[in-house]
Amino acid sequence: MVRVSVRARHVVFAIAATIAVALCAQPVIAQSAVFTGKVTSSGQPVGGATVGIGEFGVGSVTSVDGRYTFTVDVGGRNGRTVNVMARFIGYKPMVLPITLAAGRTEKDFDLEKDVLNLESVVVTGVSDATSTRKVAFAVGVVDAEQLKNTPATTPLASLAGKVAGAAVTVGASAQPGSEPSIRLRAATSLTGRQDPLVIVDGTITRLGLADVNTQDVERVEVIKGAAASSLYGSDAANGVIQIFTRRGANLAEGQRMVTLRNEIGSSWLPKFLERNNAHEFEVTSTGAFALDANGNRIPKADRIADNAYPVYYDQMNDVFHKSLYLTNYLSIGERRGPTNFSVSFENQKETGVLAILNGYSRQNFRVNVDHVLNDKVDFSSGAFYGRSAADQTAEGGSVLFGMRFLEPNIDINALNKDGSPYNAVIKQPPASGNVVNPLYGLANNDLTNNRDRFSGTVKARYRPVTWLTAEGNFNYDQSGATAKSFTPIGYLNSSGAAGTGFLARTNTQQHAFNTGATLTATRSWRFINNTTKIAYVYEDQQDEQTSVSVSQLTVPKVTEFAAAAVDPDHPVRPGSLSQTTRTRNSFIVSTFDMWDKLVVDGLIRRDESSLFGSSQRGATYHRASVAYRVSEDFKFPGVDEFKLRASYGTAGLRPPWDAQYELFAIVAGSPQKVTLGNPNLKPAFSKETEVGFNINFLRDFSVEYSYSDKKTSDQILNVPVSSASGYQNRWTNAGTLAGQTHELSVGAVLFSRRDLFWRVNIAADRTRQKISELTVAPFLVGPNGVNGGGDGGTRIFRIAKGEPFGVIYGSRWIRTAEQLATTIAAGGLGSTTAADYTVNEEGYYVLKSAYRTVNEKPLKFRDATGTLFNIGDVNPDFTLSTSSSIQWKGLAASAVLQWNKGGHVYNYTRQWPFNEERDAVYDQRRKAAAERKPAPYYQTFYNNFDASEYFVEDGGYMKLRELSVYYALPKSLTQSLRIADFSTARIGVIGRNLWTGSNYTGYDPDVSGPGGGNPFAYRVDYFTYPQYRTVTFVFELGY
Template identity: 30%
Template sequence: MMHPLFVRKSFFVLGVLTALVSAHDASAQQTGTVTGTVVDSGNGQVIAGAQVYVPGLQLGALSNAQGRFLIVNVPAGRREIRAELIGRQTASQTVEIQAGQATQVNFLLESRAISLEGMVVTGVAAATPRTQLAFTVDQVKINQGLAASSPNFGSMIQGRMAGAKIIQSSAQPGDAPSIQLRGPKSITGSQEPLVIVDGVISRGSISDIDPNDIESIEVVKGAAAASLYGSRAQAGVIEITTKRGTSLSQGRTEFSLRNTWQRNTIEHVIPMALSHEYRMSADGTQFVDKNGKPVALPSQRSAYALDDGGNGTNQNTTFKDNPYPAALFTGNPYRQLMQPNDAYSTFFSVSSNQGPTQYRVSGRYQRDKGVVAFHDGAKQVNFRANVDQQLSEKLTFSLSSYLTNLKQDVSVGTSGGTTDISGDNPPAGSVFSDIDEFSAATTFFKREENGHLSIYGDPVSNGTNPLYGLELDTDERETQRIMVAMDGSYKPTSWLTLDGNFSFDRSDVSETHISPAGKLRINNTPTLGSMRLDQNLRRDLNASVTASLAHNFGDLTTRTRFRMLEENQLNKIHRASNSNFAVSGVPRLALLTGTASIDSREEKTVSEGFFAVTALTYKERYVLDLLGRRDGSSLFGADERWQNYYRMSAAWRMAAESWWPFDAINEFKPRYSVGTAGGRPNFNYQYQTYAVTSGRIVPKILGNSKLKPELSTEKEYGLDAVVVDRFRIQANYVKSRVDDQLLQVPNSASLGFESQWQNAGTVDATTWEGVFEVSFVERSDLLWTGRLNVDRTTQKITKLGVPPYELVNERARIIIKEGESLGTFYGFNWARACARDLPKGTDCSLFQLTDDNFLVYVGKGNDYRDGQTKKLWGTVATANGTAYSWGMPIRSIFENGFTNIGTAQPDLNVSFAQDITYKKLGVNLLFDAEFGGAIMNQSRQWGSRTSVASIDQRNKPEELKKPVAYYGPNFLYAGNIRNDFFVERSDFIKLRELSFHYGLTEQDLPTFLQLTRATINLTGRNLHTFTSYVGADPEVGKSTFGGSAAVGRIDEYFYPNYRSFGLDVELVF
């Protein structure tokens, strides 16, 4: 059941909506209308999408496809009317409005590729010109060709702004990326920003939102601007507005059809050894055992003799440098697994403006097969209906609705899973982790007489074919989601607007995992099968009432908003699993005879908030913004149910002063903002919890009635400038502190409980952001612009109210320690300097630094290259009382203490975009880069047991070859204990996007087609990566660590990022 308080208040909000819909326009205020056309001053063509509005009043409209606009309910009297569009010079006219009459106002807009023009609606009191903004709100330019090929809106942000980091932790079709704004904020919580879609506060996956429907994206990156959203906004806010029918001219209906096809390919795979270390027959066609007899294939590796020049068992003198017989060689097994594949979609929309009624209906079917053989990828069907109804001159009603169904094949694993980091345990949960045990003689696609794939994928290692399970098992996830928002708006006077909102967001996620009976083990014995069902219901209800006031008092423009918001959240989780099918081929849990595992959980949360915000602008150059918010939530401890947040911002448009001496600097606006926002505790943190162990109830977590949300305080110092209307500069220096970090603190034994969630830590961060835009060429037929984004964030745990600890359920040694950054890897270093890394008194002349940059023992008179010629490999000698294996890497003397061996946070993020429009042809180019971060390459370390490329010695000079043992458990692999050899720099430069689009107008198209326009797009994404990283892709991370893959930069056999290129055709009629 819903919380009764929420029900009562929801009925109140619904009552307000009903009252708005039925309200009678009783105002005596006399009004008129403003109509006209917006035209390009250079070529005389009409301009669509220009914002035409009355400053100081919440009145405005967008110009339609014919350049026309209509503004109703404009108060009689002398009024200023403005027209703005990004890339255009703002135009303004002052006219006399006559009551009951239409006033004609036409605008000529000059091209201006670089400016601060445009309106912002996120985080502000009311729609605000960017020139009057006192904090940073980034707007993403929507390229419809790229939107059609984007898997989700996260990829539309990627590389488009400073301070935003998007990491696709798993490129499995349908999976969402991790989004992080201005670095990590929480030690234990999520780093994901709050997402709002058409007023719906969303907790669902961003993959559910169709990029084709998006009209605009605005991003607020920190508490200095996000305070409006209170205790959910410390990680930032992304607000999405979808397309509606309001942009069309009255009486017009428009149909569009878009078809997209893409080809998916993999650029890089995990490098694998293409040679082996086994003894061969004299003719080089067969493997032999220790007695020299041929070994029948398939067989285990232990059956072969090592080519060690001795008894066939000594890895210290064995080199992986023998070629495979030509009849067996198949190459890198990862290349076999990765298969080029297709993605395609069909999208339609119907938009109409029938006077008081405007609507837009759209739908899309999308199919993405990914790049993995026998993996079904994802299928998604979306439907959206947006309706706007003007009931009177002062009363409007809007409906925004969205329905989606997403089906995913999740059989190759995701970025979850757990294991003990201290031992020699394999990464679990991904088919990719099996493949590094396979040799270059692998044949995954061989079938048996029964038609099934052979269970033996590799005749040399006799390993289980991972595609065997992919083909037989069922691993599916289905997401059904519905989002609905109802908005009513009543404007009794020119300066007051009353709004009511009610929104509903429900996601039903179900997973089915079936391993059928009869599936073979590697010894050819059949299994009895197993089955698991997971169901997760997430439902959000939100309601709000808002009063907005906007008025001019002479040169002072005021915008003020008051709001009350109610939230109700429900989570239901059900899980059941069992094994041993009694009946084959009937996937029902009731038919399994093993020991069942059943679990369920239900969580209900009620929250409410109140805020007041006012923005004051004097003479359009002095800006002051003040905000206060109060939040209450059942997630907070009983003694801390209510929390307060604030924002204070100011800006000065100095270039607008009469005394400004620099004519070349068109805009110069220093600004400052300080604000607070929060991060809510998880549902169970405040409660006392117990566990049942062997029939006994055992105390676990001690409750905490004083638990508060995390508190982020951010100070933003910024500058916006425009030079000669050709260059735009934005610079931000941001200091943030997140206090009251939510940490699980160990208790003393006397309390009877193991631990308690407390507010016990602080994270400090500093961010630098720079944006430099330039217009290279501005002509009537050619526009060429470029944008450079640069950002750097450094952060540190400055207070930790618990002893340092490691995240023991992750496959990297991640430390949480005062003085360290979030995302710091701990492990041991290999010796590289004798005086520093070896015991005191060691004779350093006995050691050398190798070509691999390891300090090794060589002995007196020897060189590290003498291993084979002097038969030194495998020998052991003593120096200063310590035994050393000749030529092998040596652990630093500090190995037992473990130390910082890398930090995930990069030193610098850079992106560079260019947009070129020549007549009807457009070109978009985007490069994205990262420098200075670290990745724990678990894929490479775990693979060092057998077959990764670094073990392959065939193409090395004889004196530089290293034996198999060099990479094995006693040395570099080190039993999978984390060490600095497997921490690699994340540096890369990626050609993120390249697109060509050509537009045809009605005049260019045959009349019999009855088309208004047509657009052809050629698009490519992630086309090429320049990197020295030894893995599939340096854009990798684990989303289950640190709340974001941008923090948990661990490469752990995830579904690799792939590139795509394709064709998109849109027809409008």
């Protein structure tokens, strides 16, 4: 291994040195052929198109009027026929054979629009830039055209509903400034992360994308599993998303493009939760609570909640409010001679829907520059700086949690005794001990999260000969975050006890870079074109975290540590964390393109990582793919292109940072065993076979189908060990997760006329996943963070061999005669006579003698195995999304509609307040008197906070994720402004998360578990910040 790495370093050095030397080289032109002409489409000039001869590596970019000129050194190639290609994004490339001869040759190109992106070029997972027609696996592409009308706050969110096989959901929260979660095809990890590897302009980005804006994105490419992502090795089993930002590269020669975009509007919560508006206590003749001698409420004998409260307050309306959404975006792009660049600035403000909080604001700057030094050398560089500030509430914390326990008679706008706003002392015995005034918390608890992000890229390419390219890159990514939490002295709990204050600050600094060198050779022999790339990649990441907290302050309103008490009972608590990750990777990939119809591709990659166990430092991955363009041999009526493809590849998942180590936690200065080390820990190993086809027909239609069969073995699991060892767990490789996905993408241009254009894309997928092997005892996991979290928390998702991944286990209630008989047979009921039980109005069996009495209770189902059963499955039957864009004269509209059919959500947000009688089902006033159930009846469903089928809900939904309508201002109007010659001037209205159709009772069925542990497999609703609706107005100018 060492020998390989040393050799690799030498290779890289040689490349880099060669680049440096080559910078001095100057082209010498002896006998020249000058190519010139015009590129048009439907008679209109196409600026920014590239025209050139690929095999010579020469060409140029058209000017605004479509003109191009480039020169070729004819040398000894006089009379040879070469292919001159013209291409531009959004158009089908055109090739003209031209005989090479000294002197001037004029050729014009008329390009045809490629509205379905059937001929776009992709670079992700392939040996070199390749037309999608010749890629042997599925690559999802989302271009700026699909992003520009409804840009999401982060690029990942923009993928929702646009790529088959890509599931996008809220991450740990929908709080402004949060990042969504994404999973590509079936899950690869039983307990770990599912998010793909993300690369932005060559920077391997593990520091999140929450701070990156979508307006800068020019294109996103998505490969979804090992069959395509083997090129990225041990961190790519979850697929790879590659994001390319604007560089001005698509502008016409000499063109400058300025874009100004302003968006302003409002966000609000489209749905409030229902609550219990009735109570089970005696009332006086005036409707007030009757009180006993101690001043406590007196429960009614029947315990039925059917009395009205003496007064009601609309607390949901007080806590959730309409808020601001604002974006200002300015970009300037230019191409002039050998240089193109793009500079942009974005300002974003999103207040969110919680009252009092300021929400999230962000300012981003980006500059990208490309420069062609000469025919042999060019380089690119880019820099991004973003800063953001978030004024937040704790997820699952007192605000969103506590307000679920409010009785409706509590005035949360009342004043405290000292006259300050939002009365904190709202506890009403025997009401909940969990209740807090959310407004008091929002007003007095400060939780801020400020981040700075910088990333920079440098890439140089050197072509010593036309068929060989050497490339070196250095990509740097830095994130700095400061999280601050402040609770003032005297902060009141709901009983009125005044706290001593709290102050905590956590600073996190993360620095990462990846650098590498590649050699790419492209050769042609008769009917074979070959592209071979060898590469070396080095990754290095340093994470540093320091934290300080104090639990007693001495000075009011001072939010710095100077106010901390010097008190041994309330010490200052420091903490720090330092993590270094290093990875060395090398690969070779080779693609053979034969007869322009058969593509065969193969690669091998070797990764060595500090994350693997010390005895398992290396892992090898490989891929073999083939694509056959059937339509080149067999012509089918109406079929423009028919491609069959198959790919098999392997990729990995790296273990968590500290998984390999034997860990002692240091608590109060004393080491204590936590995790048993594992020097043999390997990365998880994912094997994927992908087969599929692409059919383009009748010029305006395309169908892409893929079937993926994934198996990820060596699952990285933190399994329990015997407590006798003193350790709690050990990370080990133990299990295989299998998944199959069917994906279908359909594109159609329904109308393409001069004044009317209508494009529809459909993306559908269906995934099934199963645990095919497990070498440790079955266990339950997730969701993280519920009821204390970690190992002590509630666990409801079962991991067992043969079990689908994502099934919920919990209690059932007797609802059928068969269940009743089974339960009696298992000894689960007091009476063994079935006739002693009856079905009540809600469909549950109850004891006949207790029916319609205060003692009526549902009965828990039991069989010979006990009371634990499969009660739900979070996996949807299928998902289907349609994105559509229509343009009619100056009007343009686009929409994304997503349908998730089926899939359960476990609703803890309902279950916990159930124990405090706060759920709407307790309110019996709408029922006939005889059918009313007592509060203890519903209490039974709480089930000790164990999972129960009562709280498993259909999480299926149909959602209008995006809708935008734009109107292009008439030229006459924009010209009258006399500011500039606007190429774009339009106004519009955008709706995000505009409508949701669902039977789900919570805020929104598109939820994920707390802590972001595994939002797709641990699909639970747990007091997290809900998704909200946004409607904005847009004004956009481009010139």
